[in-house]
Structures are given as C-alpha cells and as structure tokens.
Amino acid sequence: MGAGTISGTVLDTNREVLQGAQVTAAGQSGFAIRILESGSNGQFAFAELPADIYRLTVTAPGMNSFTSSVISVQGGETRLVSVTLSVFGGTNSVTVSESKEQLAHEQVQIAVRQRLGGVLPNFYSSYDWNAPPMAAKQKFQLSFRSIIDPVPLFTNAAWAGVQQYRNSFPGYGGGIEGYGKRYGADLADTVTDILLSRGVYPAIFHQDPRYFYKGTGSIRSRFFYAISAAVVARGDDGRWKPNYSQVLGTFSAAGISNLYYPASDRGGSLVLFNGLANTGQVALKNLLREFVFKRVSSHLHGGVAGP
Numbered sequence: 001m002g003a004g005t006i007s008g009t010v011l012d013t014n015r016e017v018l019q020g021a022q023v024t025a026a027g028q029s030g031f032a033i034r035i036l037e038s039g040s041n042g043q044f045a046f047a048e049l050p051a052d053i054y055r056l057t058v059t060a061p062g063m064n065s066f067t068s069s070v071i072s073v074q075g076g077e078t079r080l081v082s083v084t085l086s087v088f089g090g091t092n093s094v095t096v097s098e099s100k101e102q103l104a105h106e107q108v109q110i111a112v113r114q115r116l117g118g119v120l121p122n123f124y125s126s127y128d129w130n131a132p133p134m135a136a137k138q139k140f141q142l143s144f145r146s147i148i149d150p151v152p153l154f155t156n157a158a159w160a161g162v163q164q165y166r167n168s169f170p171g172y173g174g175g176i177e178g179y180g181k182r183y184g185a186d187l188a189d190t191v192t193d194i195l196l197s198r199g200v201y202p203a204i205f206h207q208d209p210r211y212f213y214k215g216t217g218s219i220r221s222r223f224f225y226a227i228s229a230a231v232v233a234r235g236d237d238g239r240w241k242p243n244y245s246q247v248l249g250t251f252s253a254a255g256i257s258n259l260y261y262p263a264s265d266r267g268g269s270l271v272l273f274n275g276l277a278n279t280g281q282v283a284l285k286n287l288l289r290e291f292v293f294k295r296v297s298s299h300l301h302g303g304v305a306g307p
Helices: 100-112 136-148 150-166 175-205 219-228 244-259 268-296
Strands: 003-012 022-026 032-037 043-050 052-059 071-073 078-085 093-097 232-234 240-242
Touching (some): 003 071, 022 043, 032 043, 043 052, 052 078, 100 136, 136 175, 240 244, 244 268
Antiparallel strands (some): 052 071, 078 093, 232 240
C-alpha cells in the first residue's frame, strides 16, 4: 500500500504560529504512531505513515487540547492540516487539504528566504528533517532562482578577477577580452552545475536536492553524515540512496565545460579535475551547513531535527 504523510501547521486564534505544541498521530487502533513538537514556524510533519485512518491530538500550554476527526491516508498521499488552538474556554478548529502542490510550493518559499547574514543565499539547506519533498516543477524553480540570484554573479566576477591575476587558462589571453572569457566560463560552470545537479537530474531520479540538517548525535557522526551527503541523497519517497543527481550533474557540467575552455586545457583531465573539485566543494559546503550556517542564517524555518 505504500506510505503517506500528514503535514501541517499549528496556530492560535490570532493566526500566530505555535511553537512547541505536542502533536500525536494515532492509527485506527489507537496506538500512538508518532509524537512530534511543532517547529518555530508552527509546522510538523509525520512522514512514512502506513496507509490507515488517523486522528491527531494537539496540546499546548495554556491552550485547549484538540483531537481531530478521522484523516484517511493512502499510500503516496500527502494530507495538509491546519490546526487552530484556542486559550482555555475558546473553540478549536482544523482544516485538512490534500494539495501536494501547495506543500511543494511552500518548500520553495521557505528556501529562498534563507540567507547567511541576511545576504548570501542558503537555499539548499533544510532544517526540518521531515520536510515534504518538492515536485519536479519546484526543483526547477529553486534552481532558476539560485542561478539569477545576484550574489553568485558577483562571486563569479570576483573569481574571474583572481584567475585573470594568476593568468589561469592562458589561452583566454589578457585584458578586458581575457577577463570576459574567464567570467563567461565561470558563469557557465555555475549555471550548468546548478541546473543539472539541482534541477534536471533530481527531477529525473526523484531525489531531493537539499541538504537535510542533522543537528543531533556526536560531532563525529554529524561530520561523516555531512561528507556522505555529497554522494548520498534522500529520495522523494523518503529513502536514502546514491546521489545520482549530484554526481552526474557535477561531471556532466564538467564535460560540457570542454565546449568553452581553451583548446589547450580541454580533455579528460579537465572533466576529472572540475568534477572532483566540485564534489569536494559540495562536501565542504555540507560541513558548513551542518556546523556553521544555521548560526548565521536569517529566516530559518526549523522543524524536526535528524535522528
């Protein structure tokens, strides 16, 4: 029958989010399947639920407790729930929707608001372990949003200046023309890598292009988790598998670079160097995501930490 998901938000009667509300999902037998706390944005998500009839019980300090009517979950189905709790003496309410599109769209809106120091994009970090997957459309939307963001454009411009100073890829020559060719090549590298590894291949292989913050366990376990995420990815079905999207995207982009790098620098060595370098950059960035980025990111939407 497969597994489904119940995801939602807990609000108060003023439509303010309630953080730390306890949400319990119980199957038809009454057995508590899982107990979660709503995150800083009031969100919660029960993923990988067996097909069944469920009831949600929601409690929060100073608020009336609430038990929903039955919520039917079938294999592969996502139910979106909005729960409104009132202070003692008031009236609670719940709204249930089945819109996967709405959930996927919401994930993009959460991602594009996350920035390091309020400036540098941190779009591909998810701080909710149970965040619902994005559809193919949203994967492309986020990749395009990453490509047109002004910060990487300025970063590429600065790196092209460094290459010009060091006379990297001398076949490009010097002066304004040489700088323009280096900048164009760096920009093309960035665009093809993001588009392929974050959009095209994740859509084809049904894999999530985001890094899921673990945040729990020993430093050693978190370190190896972050490194391994460069070659292991979460599928849209919630299962972990080889990160075909990242690996193929990185080396495909490196192969395409043979079309515009100087003839003297083309060949298998260029593909291997660029592919391995980009993979190493992903692993390094994952370490920063796990241990640094959360501390300096704005507009985080935290949910459930990793196991």
